[in-house]
Amino acid sequence: MRRSFVGRTFWAVFGAGDSRILRGRKDVDRSSPAPCDTLYYVLFPVTQIYFLLLSIVMAKNNIRKDGKQKKIQQGAGGGAKTAMLHLLTSKSVRETVESIVVAFALAFLFRTFEAEAFVIPTGSMAPTLQGRHQDVDCPMCKYPYRVSASQEIDPANERKQADVIGGECSNCRYWACTKRQQGELLGYPRPFNSGALQVDAESESANGDRIIVSKFAYAFQEPQRWDVFVFRFPGNASRNYIKRLVGLPGETLKLHRGDVFQAEEVAANEQAARKLQYTIARKPPFKAVAMAQMVHDNEYQAEMLTQSGWPHRWGLWPRDAVANEGDWQPADNHRRFMTDGKSQEPTWLRYQHRVPEFKQWNQIVAAAQKKDPAEKVSLLQGMEPEPQLISDAYSYNSGIVFQYPPHVQSNRIAMGMYWVGDLMLECRLEVFDDRGSVLLDLVEGGKHFQCEFDLTTGTATLGIDGDFYDAQGETAQQPSAQTAVRGSGTYDLRFANFDDQLFLWVNGKPVVFDLPTTYPPLGNTVPVSDAEDGGDLAPVGIGAQGATVAVDQLRILRDVYYISIPPDLSYTRSYVRGPLAADNYLGRLEVVSAAQEVLTNKAKWPEWFAEMHALYFPLERFELPDRGQDQFFALGDNSPQSKDSRLWATPNTEYYVERDLLIGKALFIYWPLTHMSWVR
Numbered sequence: 001m002r003r004s005f006v007g008r009t010f011w012a013v014f015g016a017g018d019s020r021i022l023r024g025r026k027d028v029d030r031s032s033p034a035p036c037d038t039l040y041y042v043l044f045p046v047t048q049i050y051f052l053l054l055s056i057v058m059a060k061n062n063i064r065k066d067g068k069q070k071k072i073q074q075g076a077g078g079g080a081k082t083a084m085l086h087l088l089t090s091k092s093v094r095e096t097v098e099s100i101v102v103a104f105a106l107a108f109l110f111r112t113f114e115a116e117a118f119v120i121p122t123g124s125m126a127p128t129l130q131g132r133h134q135d136v137d138c139p140m141c142k143y144p145y146r147v148s149a150s151q152e153i154d155p156a157n158e159r160k161q162a163d164v165i166g167g168e169c170s171n172c173r174y175w176a177c178t179k180r181q182q183g184e185l186l187g188y189p190r191p192f193n194s195g196a197l198q199v200d201a202e203s204e205s206a207n208g209d210r211i212i213v214s215k216f217a218y219a220f221q222e223p224q225r226w227d228v229f230v231f232r233f234p235g236n237a238s239r240n241y242i243k244r245l246v247g248l249p250g251e252t253l254k255l256h257r258g259d260v261f262q263a264e265e266v267a268a269n270e271q272a273a274r275k276l277q278y279t280i281a282r283k284p285p286f287k288a289v290a291m292a293q294m295v296h297d298n299e300y301q302a303e304m305l306t307q308s309g310w311p312h313r314w315g316l317w318p319r320d321a322v323a324n325e326g327d328w329q330p331a332d333n334h335r336r337f338m339t340d341g342k343s344q345e346p347t348w349l350r351y352q353h354r355v356p357e358f359k360q361w362n363q364i365v366a367a368a369q370k371k372d373p374a375e376k377v378s379l380l381q382g383m384e385p386e387p388q389l390i391s392d393a394y395s396y397n398s399g400i401v402f403q404y405p406p407h408v409q410s411n412r413i414a415m416g417m418y419w420v421g422d423l424m425l426e427c428r429l430e431v432f433d434d435r436g437s438v439l440l441d442l443v444e445g446g447k448h449f450q451c452e453f454d455l456t457t458g459t460a461t462l463g464i465d466g467d468f469y470d471a472q473g474e475t476a477q478q479p480s481a482q483t484a485v486r487g488s489g490t491y492d493l494r495f496a497n498f499d500d501q502l503f504l505w506v507n508g509k510p511v512v513f514d515l516p517t518t519y520p521p522l523g524n525t526v527p528v529s530d531a532e533d534g535g536d537l538a539p540v541g542i543g544a545q546g547a548t549v550a551v552d553q554l555r556i557l558r559d560v561y562y563i564s565i566p567p568d569l570s571y572t573r574s575y576v577r578g579p580l581a582a583d584n585y586l587g588r589l590e591v592v593s594a595a596q597e598v599l600t601n602k603a604k605w606p607e608w609f610a611e612m613h614a615l616y617f618p619l620e621r622f623e624l625p626d627r628g629q630d631q632f633f634a635l636g637d638n639s640p641q642s643k644d645s646r647l648w649a650t651p652n653t654e655y656y657v658e659r660d661l662l663i664g665k666a667l668f669i670y671w672p673l674t675h676m677s678w679v680r
Contacts, residue, residue: 115215116664118230118240120208121155123148124642125242126396127293128228129666130675131208133396134164134178139199143171143300147178147399148641149205162403164205168415170294170395172302173355178203179402210671211242211679215664223248223632226287228666228679231634235653242666243644246281247617247633247656254278255646256614257525258392258420258561259499260635267618274616282499282518285510290680291560291637292424292496295390296351298554301333305356308364310385314554317350317538318531328544336552339544341436348441350533351540351556352387357596358412360385387537388599389527390423391416392561397641413588414640417580417595419527419609421445422559424496424503425540427551431455434487436547440495443539445524449497451504455547458486462502462517473520479513498559526609529602537602563639564615564646578608615646617655631656 122131132150137143147167154161165179176199213230223229223245233239246260247253252273254261260281267273283291298314306312312334316323323329326343330336339347356364360383367379397414421444429438433455440451450463461480462468470476483506485491494505501518504511527536540556564574575581579594586594598608617633634657636642648655666679 116213117210118213119210122150123396124636124638126638128637129209132205134203134205136167136178136203138169138174139176140174140304141172141300141302143169145170145395148396151401152205162401164399165402166400168395168398171297171300174361209669209675211666212668212670213664214667217665218662226283230663231657232661234657243634243636245632246635249630252276253617253633254614255562255564257612270616270618273618280500282501285503288496288498288503292557295556295558299335304368308380311354313354314349314351317348338550341546341548346543346545349542350538352538353390354385354387386600389419389536390558391599392418392420394640412592418561420558420561422498423539424557426494426555428553429491429493430550431488432548437545438547438549439543441541442497443536444497445526446528446535447522447524449502451495453485458483469519471520479515479517481511481513483511527605560637562635564613574613576611630659
């Protein structure tokens with residue numbers, strides 16, 4: 001519906017930014033927004049509301065005064081015609097109009113120079129910022145997740161061109177249909193999965209997040225690495241983009257094995273860039289939490305999956321061992337585990353990433369519908385739930401699109417093609433006495449990164465295979481810290497290994513250790529698996545020795561994995577060797593099969609993961625050597641679906657964002673209410 005002139009003016013001043021144009025030093029460790037950010041966020045709506053209310057009050061007062069003047073004139077013998085003439089020509093009318101104009105002018109100036117609202121149309125920054133999407137509750141495990149629906153809108157004319165009718169649960173990998181009507185148009189109620197169940201309530205697509213952007217933030221401080229910022233697209237300054245800032249002026253960047261590396265000098269060309277010395281760009285604690293992406297939430301169990309005999313992901317280690325006295329015991333369908341501390345040897349729980357494939361879910365659903373036990377067994381035969389490496393899965397990208405004329409497209413490769421070793425463990429620990437110790441364990445490339453809690457003293461100690469290493473790679477003293485995990489009580493724990501650095505949080509607060517928790521490159525770039533500890537096929541563990549404790553609310557998350565290739569699989573891939581190597585051009589279904597092989601075939605890992613492609617971003621196309629001193633590099637959190645600096649390097653487009661293209665820093669998500677939060 002076309003707005004009137006007044007409506008368009010009001011929307012331009014008080015409304016959100018045009019959704020069509022928003023597509024998609026040292027680190028500063030601060031866990032709360034800067035004072036100026038808070039000030040802008042508070043002043044923006046308050047100022048606009050104040051100006052609007054002020055104009056209304058002034059108009060109301062003027063009308064009241066005119067009403068009194070009218071009565072005086074009528075009492076003095078003046079008629080209604082005289083009173084009306086007074087109202088139309090009096091000073092009050094002019095003052096009312098002026099007050100409204102001033103209110104709009106001040107609000108417009110505030111929007112222009114201080115802060116502005118924008119709508120996020122796409123999912124390039126998901127899960128940090130959501131574009132047009134659907135909210136889905138998995139019908140199997142009940143886990144709530146989101147699926148991108150930005151494909152429904154044609155960006156050229158903003159008209160609807162398709163419907164998203166389903167997606168894959170990031171927790172249990174079940175494909176659910178969200179819009180039955182479109183499926184029936186094809187003759188199938190669930191065209192993409194014959195055994196799938198419809199969700200309880202069909203999901204309507206919702207518009208993207210609405211955010212407040214501080215347009216004055218960078219006037220007082222330099223842009224910081226990992227900021228979420230808005231800028232004008234280098235190839236078309238009339239379009240606004242929102243990404244995460246990862247490269248600072250004067251740096252040359254390398255994207256390799258999912259991480260960002262920096263060199264503190266500008267290379268003349270790519271050949272020179274390859275010879276530079278790089279260090280990994282590390283996130284501060286609050287950014288690590290904000291950017292972490294869900295792998296598995298153990299509170300959400302798919303009952304049909306376990307009833308079919310599918311193994312639980314968390315369990316006593318070794319998996320085939322018989323539980324002895326003092327070992328972990330499961331409860332509440334493996335949501336909670338307890339140990340009485342009677343064993344003098346460490347008892348271990350370990351996580352294995354056993355995810356059902358598309359066809360396996362079909363078998364499980366079909367078997368559940370059979371009453372004859374023999375038929376159930378027959379349908380479930382041949383199902384081998386093999387553990388696999390944790391990958392860069394993006395459930396958000398798994399949307400099944402129904403396009404017109406009727407046909408269906410799915411993006412099964414959204415469930416991951418690359419191994420992610422940077423992991424985070426969250427759990428709730430209940431301690432019943434002050435005896436013994438508890439260990440949190442994360443595995444990357446066969447090396448064990450651990451945090452041990454002494455429940456008697458509350459001391460937490462970090463270790464890497466029982467040691468620790470300084471910046472030169474020499475064995476060093478293990479970092480330790482005093483924590484609240486001491487004696488009886490319930491504690492929320494979070495332990496992470498991101499960007500060659502260990503983090504620990506207790507009850508939501510980051511723990512500060514007596515020594516640096518960063519470590520140098522350890523050569524653990526190839527996944528490893530062995531029968532004793534599982535290695536990277538059992539990458540997360542919780543141990544207890546002589547302690548009476550229980551754990552639940554187990555969640556595993558991963559770091560962002562920046563793909564070193566364009567998302568179009570027809571181009572060069574990150575793998576140098578193997579089924580996903582650059583010289584293999586595969587169809588969509590073939591890519592899915594190849595990705596599964598890469599994540600499960602441990603015999604080939606030393607060959608396939610030994611060498612991975614890297615991307616370098618020097619300033620080779622610029623004639624002036626100092627050009628790079630005022631440029632920034634931008635990447636999206638949703639790397640497979642983000643058109644960012646990696647893809648802008650064309651003869652007509654610079655892959656760096658010039659300073660004069662910066663608009664501001666994203667501050668706050670103010671709508672929808674369920675997603676209100678500071679932008680981290």
